[in-house]
Amino acid sequence: MDLNTVGIEALYAHQADILRSYQKDALNKENIAIELPTGSGKTLVGLLIAEFKRINWGERALYLCPTKQLVGQVIELAERYDIKTTPFIGTKSQYSVSSKSSYQNADSIAVTTYSSLFNTNPYFTESNLIIIDDAHAAENYIASNWSVNINRFKNEDIFNALVYFLKDKLEDHTSYKLLNDSYDPFYRGWVDKLPFKNFTSATIELRTLLDGLLNGTGNNLSYKWHNISDNLEACNLYFSWNEILIRPLIPPTLTNSAFANANQRIFMSATLGNGGDLERLTGISNFHKIPIPKGWDKEGLGRRFFVFPQQSLDESETLALLKNVFESTPRSLILTSSEEKVSELTSSISKISDVEIFTINDIELSKDTFINSRKGLLILANRFDGIDFPGEEARSLILFDIPYFANLQEKFLRARLDASIIYNDRNRTRLIQALGRCTRSPKDYSLVLIMGDGLTEWLTFKEKRSFFHPELQAEITFGINQSKKSTIKDLIDNIDIFFAQGDEWKEAEKQIIDYRNESNREPIPGEAELENVVSDEIRYLYALWNKDYVNALNYSQKVLEGLSGGHELKGYRGFWSYLSGAAAWLAGNDLDNNLYKTNSRKFLNKASVIAPSVTWLRKLADELPKAEVQFDEQLLLNIDTLLITLRAWNISRPSKFQLKLRELEEKLFRKEEFEAANEEIGKLLGFRTGNMSSTASPDPWWISSNNLVYVFEDKWYSTTDGYININDIRQANTHKDWILNNIKDLAKDVEIITIFLTNRAKIEAEHLFACSNLYYWSMNDFVNWSQKVINLFRTAGPSYTGDGDTNWKDYIINELTSNDFIPVSIKKKIVPLSTLVEKN
Numbered sequence: 001m002d003l004n005t006v007g008i009e010a011l012y013a014h015q016a017d018i019l020r021s022y023q024k025d026a027l028n029k030e031n032i033a034i035e036l037p038t039g040s041g042k043t044l045v046g047l048l049i050a051e052f053k054r055i056n057w058g059e060r061a062l063y064l065c066p067t068k069q070l071v072g073q074v075i076e077l078a079e080r081y082d083i084k085t086t087p088f089i090g091t092k093s094q095y096s097v098s099s100k101s102s103y104q105n106a107d108s109i110a111v112t113t114y115s116s117l118f119n120t121n122p123y124f125t126e127s128n129l130i131i132i133d134d135a136h137a138a139e140n141y142i143a144s145n146w147s148v149n150i151n152r153f154k155n156e157d158i159f160n161a162l163v164y165f166l167k168d169k170l171e172d173h174t175s176y177k178l179l180n181d182s183y184d185p186f187y188r189g190w191v192d193k194l195p196f197k198n199f200t201s202a203t204i205e206l207r208t209l210l211d212g213l214l215n216g217t218g219n220n221l222s223y224k225w226h227n228i229s230d231n232l233e234a235c236n237l238y239f240s241w242n243e244i245l246i247r248p249l250i251p252p253t254l255t256n257s258a259f260a261n262a263n264q265r266i267f268m269s270a271t272l273g274n275g276g277d278l279e280r281l282t283g284i285s286n287f288h289k290i291p292i293p294k295g296w297d298k299e300g301l302g303r304r305f306f307v308f309p310q311q312s313l314d315e316s317e318t319l320a321l322l323k324n325v326f327e328s329t330p331r332s333l334i335l336t337s338s339e340e341k342v343s344e345l346t347s348s349i350s351k352i353s354d355v356e357i358f359t360i361n362d363i364e365l366s367k368d369t370f371i372n373s374r375k376g377l378l379i380l381a382n383r384f385d386g387i388d389f390p391g392e393e394a395r396s397l398i399l400f401d402i403p404y405f406a407n408l409q410e411k412f413l414r415a416r417l418d419a420s421i422i423y424n425d426r427n428r429t430r431l432i433q434a435l436g437r438c439t440r441s442p443k444d445y446s447l448v449l450i451m452g453d454g455l456t457e458w459l460t461f462k463e464k465r466s467f468f469h470p471e472l473q474a475e476i477t478f479g480i481n482q483s484k485k486s487t488i489k490d491l492i493d494n495i496d497i498f499f500a501q502g503d504e505w506k507e508a509e510k511q512i513i514d515y516r517n518e519s520n521r522e523p524i525p526g527e528a529e530l531e532n533v534v535s536d537e538i539r540y541l542y543a544l545w546n547k548d549y550v551n552a553l554n555y556s557q558k559v560l561e562g563l564s565g566g567h568e569l570k571g572y573r574g575f576w577s578y579l580s581g582a583a584a585w586l587a588g589n590d591l592d593n594n595l596y597k598t599n600s601r602k603f604l605n606k607a608s609v610i611a612p613s614v615t616w617l618r619k620l621a622d623e624l625p626k627a628e629v630q631f632d633e634q635l636l637l638n639i640d641t642l643l644i645t646l647r648a649w650n651i652s653r654p655s656k657f658q659l660k661l662r663e664l665e666e667k668l669f670r671k672e673e674f675e676a677a678n679e680e681i682g683k684l685l686g687f688r689t690g691n692m693s694s695t696a697s698p699d700p701w702w703i704s705s706n707n708l709v710y711v712f713e714d715k716w717y718s719t720t721d722g723y724i725n726i727n728d729i730r731q732a733n734t735h736k737d738w739i740l741n742n743i744k745d746l747a748k749d750v751e752i753i754t755i756f757l758t759n760r761a762k763i764e765a766e767h768l769f770a771c772s773n774l775y776y777w778s779m780n781d782f783v784n785w786s787q788k789v790i791n792l793f794r795t796a797g798p799s800y801t802g803d804g805d806t807n808w809k810d811y812i813i814n815e816l817t818s819n820d821f822i823p824v825s826i827k828k829k830i831v832p833l834s835t836l837v838e839k840n
Contacts, residue, residue: 011044014293018045021290029288031265033135035272036292037436037469040301042268043077046131049266050109051083059128059263061109064117066137069364069387074111074133088112089365092123114141117258120223125258132282135267136429139281140406145256147247147407148210148224155221158213162244165209169198171616173706176745177241187688189644191411194237195616196582203232233586234544238408245408249579250541253283270432273425275527276534280422285535300471302439303509304397304448305498306479307491310456310653317488318451319352324492325396325449326355326377329499331370332396333389334379335434341400342381349377363387382406390440395499397438401452415640417611418806419571424524428467431458435472447495448479457652463801466522474515478508525568533562540579549587553596556580570806574610577603578617612636615705634823635816637705638686639809645683646793646800657797661790668783671716675699678714678757681786684793685821690743697742698735699757704823707747711735715758716779724756724763724836729770732756736773756833757782763836774833785829789821 011019018034026032036042050061065071068089078085086099086108103110103124110124114132117124118141132138152159167175174192199206207229214222228235228246238245254260265284272278272289279285309318326332326349336342346357358370358378370378371393378394380387413419438446450456458464459476466473482494497504540555556579563573581603588596604621611617613636650656664684667677675691679700682689687702687710701711713732715724736752759779763771792815800808816822 012041015041015045017293018042018290019048022049026288026290029264031267031284031287033267033269033272033278033287033289035269035290037270037301037432042270043074043133044081046133046266046268047074047078047081047083047085047109050129050131053129054084054106054109057128058106060103060106060126061129061131062103062117062124062127062262063109063111063131063133064114065111065133066114066141067364067383067387068113069367070133071111071113072365073388078109078111084108085111088116088123092121095123114138115145118142118145118253118256120226122256122258125261127258128263129266130259130262130264131266131268133268134433135269135278135282136271136426136433138267139251139426142253142282143247143251143407145224146227146251147245148221148228149407150221150244152242158210158221159244161209161213165202165206166194166239166244169194169202171706172747173745176706178239180744184688184690186648187641187644188241189415190640191238191240191408191415193412193416194239195620196236196578197585197620199235199237200233200586206232231545231547233547234541236409238412240408240411243408247407247409248541248545249409250280250538251283252541252545254542255545269429270436271425271429273429273527275422275425275524275530276532276537277423277425277429279534279538281426283538283541285538300469301436301442302444302446303512304435304439304446304475305495305508306448306450306459306476306483307495308450308456308460308480308483309491310451310453311460311480311483312486313488313491319348321488321491322349322398322449323352325398325447325495326353327375328495329396329447330374330392331376331378331389331394332398333394333437334377334398334400335383335437336379336381336400339381342379345379345400353377367393387437388440389438390444394438395445396447396449397435398449398451399434399455401455413571413575415643416614417571417575418809419575421524421526421568422530422572424467425527427458428524431455432468432472445498445501447498450479453647453650453652457802461652461802466519467524469521470516470519473519473521474512477515477519478512526565526572529562529565529569530572533559536562540583544583544586547590549583549590553580553583553587553599556583567807570610574607577607577610581607581620613639632817632822632824634704634708635686635813638823639813640686641688642684642686642812643809645686651797651800652802654798658794661794661797665787665790668786674716675714677786678712678782681789682710684789685816685823687823696734696738698732698738698754701735701739701743703743703746705747706745707750708823709739709743709746709750709752710826711739711752711754713754713756713758715756715760717758717760720759720761722760722762723767724758724760724833726764726767726770728758729756729763729767729774729833732774733770753827753830755830761836762838763833765837768834768837771833771837775830776833776836777830781829788819792816792819792821 014036018036034042034045036045046063050063053059054061063074065074071087071089075085075087084107086102088095088099088110089112102108112124116122150159150162163178167179177190210225210229214225228248234248235246236249267278267282267287269278272291278287309321313321334345336345342359349355349357355375355377356373358376360380360383362369363378367387370376410423413422435448438444450459460480465476483491536555536558540552540559543552543555556576559576560573560580563569563576581600584596584600584603588594588600601621604617608617608621615637649660664677664680667673679689679691682700682702687704689700689702691700699712699714701709703709713728713735715728732754735754739752740746753775754773755775755777757777757779761778796812796815799811
């Protein structure tokens with residue numbers, strides 16, 4: 001490849017290797033994927049390929065970036081190397097005549113955002129070459145073109161209209177969650193989807209509704225709705241308390257003619273992975289892949305010093321450490337997962353430091369205002385890739401968690417079907433990208449502070465850390481070892497040593513290199529099977545999009561055959577059993593063929609066995625004999641809520657989780673904290689619980705789904721040898737009515753059991769009339785039983801290996817079942833209160 005560009009004196013060896021490989025093997029390939037690590041100069045490689053083809057072959061080249069800020073960053077780099085580029089930012093009407101002419105005549109490379117190409121009426125319809133930078137970040141930018149995402153607050157009227165569209169198509173307790181503005185925030189993490197039968201049978205109604213709400217508005221939602229409204233059978237509808245999402249499983253990018261008609265598409269990524277994730281992100285089934293050059297399998301770029309404050313510091317000490325970092329370095333960068341977190345951090349940091357705080361609005365077009373500040377802090381939400389801060393631009397990076405999921409589809413597969421395996425590589429890539437924002441060259445160095453339980457979990461669990469590059473594994477391992485049992489002074493001293501980059505740090509460097517040489521990147525379990533089936537997944541999507549339901553079914557069956565491997569694929573296998581059932585049902589309707597419908601029920605039956613806690617799956621398959629369910633249904637309904645509780649109780653951090661369990665056990669023996677302990681035991685068994693301090697309300701109540709409630713009257717008397725007070729019995733008799741009047745999402749046939757939980761064991765005979773609907777549980781028996789529940793989780797906690805671990809979830813279901821800690825077994829622990837009458 002010969003390109004006379006005066007600005008380029010020499011390339012790194014790995015950049016030259018990539019260009020030689022491209023020229024030798026990929027010059028005329030249609031879809032190409034190039035892997036180069038974060039900070040290794042892949043943007044320059046892409047620009048050089050585009051410039052070569054522009055100059056030598058007269059090709060119109062289009063270079064795509066995720067954001068406007070990154071467009072400016074690419075233009076700046078191109079100017080440094082005398083590569084001809086033209087930025088295209090804003091709407092088509094804002095493009096100048098000279099800019100358009102320069103692109104059309106191949107006088108320069110057009111640099112713009114993904115959204116400029118992936119829309120209903122793109123300007124760039126005749127590109128010969130399209131280069132997609134940061135392809136690993138492309139999913140939400142590309143898929144958003146076929147995703148209608150309705151937010152409860154940003155799109156209030158549309159959201160409410162869709163909720164009323166959904167309410168009669170869902171189970172009552174699910175509808176209630178959507179309809180209730182005051183639904184308990186603790187439980188708002190749930191996500192679900194509308195079963196395909198309910199969805200496809202109502203597509204005419206949905207089209208009429210959203211056509212009326214969106215058409216003619218000229219906003220982004222109307223454009224996206226236009227792209228999917230004629231293909232709703234190929235889409236899924238997901239919902240949570242906060243949003244509703246309608247989208248296809250995989251973005252049908254090749255239905256965008258401006259994208260599909262290019263001679264060549266080059267996707268550049270920091271990691272190509274081995275599980276087919278790039279294919280799922282882009283809707284393209286096959287790539288010619290140019291892998292990372294030899295030598296990069298061990299070594300990385302720059303040096304990072306990881307600090308895990310939460311390994312040893314309390315909250316106040318952690319804030320003090322952050323303050324020290326902000327004030328001892330000229331500029332720091334915080335990456336977090338939500339705009340709400342940005343506001344929260346801005347408020348809390350302003351109280352402890354006078355550092356100048358910047359947000360995305362301050363750097364949207366240029367980061368100059370930030371990098372020219374003398375003591376600045378930039379806080380960004382959901383910007384884990386692309387924006388670079390090399391050298392002195394920022395020496396400190398603080399990560400406050402990254403999202404396990406970027407949209408409701410990811411969340412559903414992870415949280416409800418335990419199919420997080422499909423996103424393990426994507427989450428790994430997000431982390432790699434985030435961690436590389438401040439190390440952009442071999443001599444660069446950056447402090448990295450890790451905050452938040454989810455992120456700490458990903459990096460401290462050895463099983464997950466082994467998926468990373470050996471250099472990153474070594475840096476993290478060194479950081480964990482240095483953070484354990486450290487005082488705030490220890491950590492500050494270590495940070496000072498790192499920034500000094502003197503002899504003391506050289507000794508640490510040797511340790512990191514030793515760790516690196518001992519490490520190898522382990523494959524993610526199941527990634528080979530996932531890569532083998534991805535082309536059929538994409539063929540399934542396009543067949544469904546074209547309403548070819550028979551072929552969609554054929555491809556989905558091929559996917560299922562390829563997912564027949566280990567336990568780690570179980571959740572994803574369940575999802576494809578469901579998709580196969582949907583395709584068979586659509587084919588049966590289309591051809592009026594009952595054989596397809598019978599096959600549909602068989603697939604759905606398999607899905608319901610794999611994912612029994614998704615209750616509507618069993619209802620979809622209800623025309624077949626019920627599958628033998630291994631576990632109690634009420635327990636399965638509780639499992640998702642149990643996992644929310646365990647995450648909130650820091651199960652991923654063993655010392656904190658064990659401390660929480662010890663504190664709970666101690667509460668059982670304190671009169672003033674007994675009610676709180678009662679409620680927390682309910683949470684530990686997966687019940688949705690509540691407790692109010694008003695005189696008319698019950699003591700704690702435990703709710704399993706919407707059809708079983710245990711409501712308590714807790715009475716800790718000063719002595720144990722007297723009678724239970726009649727006024728307390730009368731109070732307990734009001735609890736059922738209180739529950740019915742105040743808990744709105746209960747089934748019509750809900751079973752409400754009122755339990756008198758007390759340290760006395762006698763009632764007077766004359767009070768028998770008031771006891772007919774009440775049950776008794778000895779406080780001593782309850783405490784002993786609760787201690788057994790706590791001990792079960794003491795034992796189970798250390799084997800927890802992260803959110804979405806199917807093996808651990810199955811294990812805890814087995815343990816709860818074998819120890820008879822299932823919701824209905826509580827009925828065995830109680831007796832009618834009337835049996836406590838003293839007999840003369």
